[in-house]
Amino acid sequence: MEKQSNEALEIRKMTIEDVSQVYKIENKSFTNSSWSLEAFYHELEKNEFAHYFVVSLGDEIIAYCGIWLVIDQAQITTISVDQSYRCNGVGQLLLEYVMNFASATCTTMSLEVRVENKAARHIYEKAGFTYGGVRRNYYGDGEDAKVMWVSLKNV
Numbered sequence: 001m002e003k004q005s006n007e008a009l010e011i012r013k014m015t016i017e018d019v020s021q022v023y024k025i026e027n028k029s030f031t032n033s034s035w036s037l038e039a040f041y042h043e044l045e046k047n048e049f050a051h052y053f054v055v056s057l058g059d060e061i062i063a064y065c066g067i068w069l070v071i072d073q074a075q076i077t078t079i080s081v082d083q084s085y086r087c088n089g090v091g092q093l094l095l096e097y098v099m100n101f102a103s104a105t106c107t108t109m110s111l112e113v114r115v116e117n118k119a120a121r122h123i124y125e126k127a128g129f130t131y132g133g134v135r136r137n138y139y140g141d142g143e144d145a146k147v148m149w150v151s152l153k154n155v
């Protein structure tokens with residue numbers, strides 16, 4: 001995608017019909033630890049705390065993000081942008097959208113991110129997230145996770 005205005009992009013709730021496109025992005029983004037199709041179906045159909053969003057460009061889904069809202073605490077469960085569309089501001093746009101959505105009911109948002117995931121850490125830092133600790137061996141391959149969090153009070 002060429003650098004362009006974000007006017008043609010739409011952010012909306014993820015539906016069951018979106019899952020097959022989302023799953024393709026998921027598989028390419030998280031090669032060793034991708035979610036199953038069933039995991040997405042479970043989140044959309046069974047998890048009352050879950051809210052999932054997609055970014056679409058025409059009929060194509062180019063990004064998605066999931067959050068859990070539990071009382072006044074929000075947690076990002078996943079966020080990914082199709083490889084062809086990265087570094088165009090889509091990730092930042094989606095992150096700001098879910099922060100704004102969560103701020104209606106929650107006071108803080110947190111997440112775990114791989115220590116070596118510099119691109120993701122960069123967008124979280126830009127959005128105001130700070131580091132809250134490390135979860136050792138958090139991922140299946142043994143990599144540590146950094147916990148990050150942000151106040152949603154001034155979003």
Ligand SMILES: CC(C)(COP(=O)(O)OP(=O)(O)OC[C@H]1O[C@@H](n2cnc3c(N)ncnc32)[C@H](O)[C@@H]1OP(=O)(O)O)[C@@H](O)C(=O)NCCC(=O)NCCS
Nearest residue numbers: 029079080081086087088089090091092113118119120122
């Ligand atoms: C993290 C991710 C969602 C970002 O999406 P994106 O649309 O590329 O994000 P943006 O275009 O808004 O911003 C990317 C920023 O990261 C920076 N960046 C990219 N690669 C980087 C790297 N290796 N080190 C540091 N910064 C990097 C870009 O320069 C850009 O910053 P800038 O706008 O200040 O120049 C995307 O890389 C992705 O889907 N990764 C795979 C899935 C993933 O890791 N999800 C996070 C799980 S915690």
